Amino acid sequence: MGREDLRHGSRRAAEAIFIRFRLLTLLVVASVIGLSYIALADVVVRVGIYDNPPKVYVDGAGAARGLFPELVDAIGAQEGWAIHYVFGSWTECLQRLEAGEIDLMVDVAYSAPRVELYAFTHETVLVNWGIVYGRKGLQIMSLLDLDGLRVGVMRGSTHTVDPDGIVDLAQRFAISCTFIEVDDYSAVFRLLDAGEADAGVVNRVFGLQYESQHTVERTPILFNPSELRFAMPKDGTLTPLLVERIDATLAQMKADTHSLYYQALERNLFVSGGPETIVRWPHWVLPALASAGALIGILSSAFLVVRREVRRRSIAEAALRRSEERFSLAMQGANDGLWDWDVISNRVYYSPRWLGMLGYVENELAPTIEAFRSLIHPDDRARVAALEADCLAGRVERYETEFRMRHKSGYYVSILSRAFLVRREADGAPLRMVGTHVDITDRTRAAHELEVAKERAEAADRLKSTFLATMSHELRTPLNSIIGFTGILLQGLAGPLNEEEKKQLSMVRTSARHLLDLINDVLDISKIEAGELQVTSEAFDLRTLVSEAAESAVPAAEKKGLTLSVVIDPRVGVIKSDRRRVGQTLMNLISNAVKFTPSGEVRVNCRHEGPWAVVSVTDTGIGIRREDLGKLFLPFQQIESGLTRNYDGTGLGLSISKRLVAMLGGSIEVTSEPGRGSTFTFRLPLQRGDLS
Amino acid sequence: MSRRILVIEDNEQNLYLMQFLLTAYGFEVDSAREGTAGVAKAQAAKPDLILLDIQLPGMNGYEVAATIGKHPELLSIPIVAVTSYAMPGDREQAIAAGCTGYIEKPINPETFIDQIEEFLARAEGGDCSE
Numbered sequence: 001m002g003r004e005d006l007r008h009g010s011r012r013a014a015e016a017i018f019i020r021f022r023l024l025t026l027l028v029v030a031s032v033i034g035l036s037y038i039a040l041a042d043v044v045v046r047v048g049i050y051d052n053p054p055k056v057y058v059d060g061a062g063a064a065r066g067l068f069p070e071l072v073d074a075i076g077a078q079e080g081w082a083i084h085y086v087f088g089s090w091t092e093c094l095q096r097l098e099a100g101e102i103d104l105m106v107d108v109a110y111s112a113p114r115v116e117l118y119a120f121t122h123e124t125v126l127v128n129w130g131i132v133y134g135r136k137g138l139q140i141m142s143l144l145d146l147d148g149l150r151v152g153v154m155r156g157s158t159h160t161v162d163p164d165g166i167v168d169l170a171q172r173f174a175i176s177c178t179f180i181e182v183d184d185y186s187a188v189f190r191l192l193d194a195g196e197a198d199a200g201v202v203n204r205v206f207g208l209q210y211e212s213q214h215t216v217e218r219t220p221i222l223f224n225p226s227e228l229r230f231a232m233p234k235d236g237t238l239t240p241l242l243v244e245r246i247d248a249t250l251a252q253m254k255a256d257t258h259s260l261y262y263q264a265l266e267r268n269l270f271v272s273g274g275p276e277t278i279v280r281w282p283h284w285v286l287p288a289l290a291s292a293g294a295l296i297g298i299l300s301s302a303f304l305v306v307r308r309e310v311r312r313r314s315i316a317e318a319a320l321r322r323s324e325e326r327f328s329l330a331m332q333g334a335n336d337g338l339w340d341w342d343v344i345s346n347r348v349y350y351s352p353r354w355l356g357m358l359g360y361v362e363n364e365l366a367p368t369i370e371a372f373r374s375l376i377h378p379d380d381r382a383r384v385a386a387l388e389a390d391c392l393a394g395r396v397e398r399y400e401t402e403f404r405m406r407h408k409s410g411y412y413v414s415i416l417s418r419a420f421l422v423r424r425e426a427d428g429a430p431l432r433m434v435g436t437h438v439d440i441t442d443r444t445r446a447a448h449e450l451e452v453a454k455e456r457a458e459a460a461d462r463l464k465s466t467f468l469a470t471m472s473h474e475l476r477t478p479l480n481s482i483i484g485f486t487g488i489l490l491q492g493l494a495g496p497l498n499e500e501e502k503k504q505l506s507m508v509r510t511s512a513r514h515l516l517d518l519i520n521d522v523l524d525i526s527k528i529e530a531g532e533l534q535v536t537s538e539a540f541d542l543r544t545l546v547s548e549a550a551e552s553a554v555p556a557a558e559k560k561g562l563t564l565s566v567v568i569d570p571r572v573g574v575i576k577s578d579r580r581r582v583g584q585t586l587m588n589l590i591s592n593a594v595k596f597t598p599s600g601e602v603r604v605n606c607r608h609e610g611p612w613a614v615v616s617v618t619d620t621g622i623g624i625r626r627e628d629l630g631k632l633f634l635p636f637q638q639i640e641s642g643l644t645r646n647y648d649g650t651g652l653g654l655s656i657s658k659r660l661v662a663m664l665g666g667s668i669e670v671t672s673e674p675g676r677g678s679t680f681t682f683r684l685p686l687q688r689g690d691l692s
Numbered sequence: 693m694s695r696r697i698l699v700i701e702d703n704e705q706n707l708y709l710m711q712f713l714l715t716a717y718g719f720e721v722d723s724a725r726e727g728t729a730g731v732a733k734a735q736a737a738k739p740d741l742i743l744l745d746i747q748l749p750g751m752n753g754y755e756v757a758a759t760i761g762k763h764p765e766l767l768s769i770p771i772v773a774v775t776s777y778a779m780p781g782d783r784e785q786a787i788a789a790g791c792t793g794y795i796e797k798p799i800n801p802e803t804f805i806d807q808i809e810e811f812l813a814r815a816e817g818g819d820c821s822e
């Protein structure tokens with residue numbers, strides 16, 4: 001292809017006059033607003049072009065063609081610029097742009113590194129993608145299939161060298177391929193035709209246009225969406241003017257679906273049948289059609305095509321972005337090691353952090369899955385293998401597990417492993433398995449320590465229970481014989497006793513019984529505090545229980561000359577609760593009443609109130625001061641410590657009673673007036689649920 | 693005919709206490725100091741009632757009750773657990789193991805014999821389940 005400078009040949013005299021006129025206007029306006037480019041005597045724009053149909057190319061007659069030249073011509077005509085095309089290879093064009101030998105370069109993908117080098121228009125002419133084509137029959141389905149292949153690329157193209165270009169992608173996915181660089185995309189396809197490359201990268205617009213003329217097949221590998229714009233030398237004298245006018249015109253054109261911009265898109269990108277068709281279409285045909293109105297239908301359908309295309313691209317773009325995001329997310333985790341297993345080639349990429357966790361550096365470990373598996377603790381291996389198999393077989397999409405891996409130094413590291421499977425879109429076949437590793441050795445150790453501490457606490461708890469049970473048994477056993485033998489002697493079963501012997505033995509028995517009460521109370525409160533006391537639920541006659549409890553207090557009451565009266569409502573009968581514990585509470589309240597009443601009476605009243613059995617014990621005793629009511633139910637409290645000696649008891653009775661009743665689902669209340677007496681009332685559910 | 697009671701109790705004083713009381717009220721008393729001997733005595737003596745301590749060395753009271761329950765010829769003998777409520781659920785466990793009743797420790801010499809008579813009467817009446 002010729003590389004001589006081209007002068008646009010189709011300019012007419014009338015246009016030249018028009019240019020002059022526009023330039024004059026510009027000078028007048030510019031002098032008023034004081035812009036810098038007023039010094040220009042003439043606006044000649046040198047425009048770099050290269051061969052990349054249908055976006056830009058030179059036809060057989062040597063004229064600049066394609067989407068970009070058409071736009072340049074239109075804008076130039078509108079602005080009164082003389083357009084001077086300079087043809088070259090892509091790299092030559094970029095060099096010229098950098099050197100300021102051209103004022104404007106068409107079809108430049110906007111990218112961060114290029115922003116450093118060139119000025120760009122803000123408006124984008126076209127969004128294009130990089131796409132991979134394979135030699136016919138090769139059936140390349142994913143980026144990873146490129147491993148080991150020869151890949152044709154265009155030298156200096158955005159899809160080749162930019163971040164997210166094919167070279168960069170290959171590196172990030174640890175794919176090793178041989179890149180063959182050629183000057184343009186046509187040459188890339190020719191490499192495939194000749195079998196000199198297995199795959200090739202072109203831009204999508206080019207690919208769709210020319211794929212039918214080559215022995216290539218399109219792959220689903222789309223990458224690096226690029227915004228194609230106009231670029232200018234950073235400090236070019238024309239640059240500010242060009243940016244301002246091109247942006248303004250493009251924005252205007254894009255807003256109008258009938259504008260030349262859409263016509264040019266239609267002409268160049270969406271006409272089937274290849275570039276010949278485009279070339280053969282005379283320049284004036286479409287505007288003519290448009291003015292005839294026939295174009296409206298074509299344009300609207302073209303617009304639909306554009307919209308559908310945009311939608312399709314954004315779906316593909318989203319999918320690509322998702323997988324890219326996964327990848328970069330996985331890479332970003334500062335503490336995460338990454339592995340990426342190509343299931344087909346069985347090559348595994350281990351990130352430096354992954355290796356470092358196990359004490360290895362790059363190339364010290366074979367890049368195979370077997371190397372990975374062999375480092376897993378033998379006890380964990382089968383479990384991990386099962387998860388992996390489930391994932392490969394599609395039973396699970398991803399898994400997360402913990403296992404141990406052998407460090408290079410021989411010890412084991414606890415690993416939190418997360419993995420997911422990437423499948424081929426076409427048939428769902430597994431392609432790669434990607435996962436991350438986090439070193440959780442410290443966390444595992446902390447968890448282990450916690451477990452040990454918990455076990456110790458539980459052991460201490462068991463010890464406490466055993467201690468209580470043992471004490472309960474060991475303390476009562478000797479009392480059993482003390483109380484028992486004293487009873488036998490007092491009954492005269494071992495022989496007759498004199499009065500003094502009877503009196504003293506009675507004292508032994510009283511003290512022994514008091515000791516037993518103390519032991520029982522201390523054990524009860526300890527069991528309650530330790531959560532060891534269990535209550536049962538059984539049906540029993542409350543009437544009998546109340547009578548028995550009252551009866552047991554009769555001797556003490558008689559001794560003090562107290563009247564003990566019991567009133568039980570006829571409706572009171574069988575309730576469901578813990579008989580022993582209810583009896584204990586009743587006896588405690590009645591004996592307390594007798595104990596703290598010097599004279600007068602003790603009345604026991606039992607009745608039903610709704611779902612409750614209610615027992616109240618009223619006395620005419622010493623009463624309790626208001627300020628003492630609060631501590632009445634606390635353990636080891638006997639109100640008026642000065643009087644303590646006057647009253648036997650452990651100081652635990654009420655505390656135990658209150659807790660027992662609460663465990664049985666009931667409550668205890670007290671009302672009292674010092675010097676006048678007290679009333680203790682407790683209520684129990686008639687039917688206690690089988691809690692405990 | 694005097695009635696025969698087997699007392700299985702490891703504590704010497706408590707055993708003597710029960711023996712003394714029962715003998716004083718005209719019962720014939722056999723005794724064992726641990727579970728295995730207790731089961732053997734039960735088979736040999738065929739008592740009218742067994743008083744069984746729960747906390748025994750070796751085979752505990754529950755196991756003794758369960759073992760006795762496996763001998764068809766001993767099945768009709770009432771077993772009364774003598775328990776100190778040492779552990780939560782002692783009594784329930786005793787009943788579950790096959791005891792027909794329980795007497796709480798420490799025993800009360802004034803009511804002990806009455807309690808024994810009641811259990812015997814119940815067993816003779818053939819009503820073991822209240």
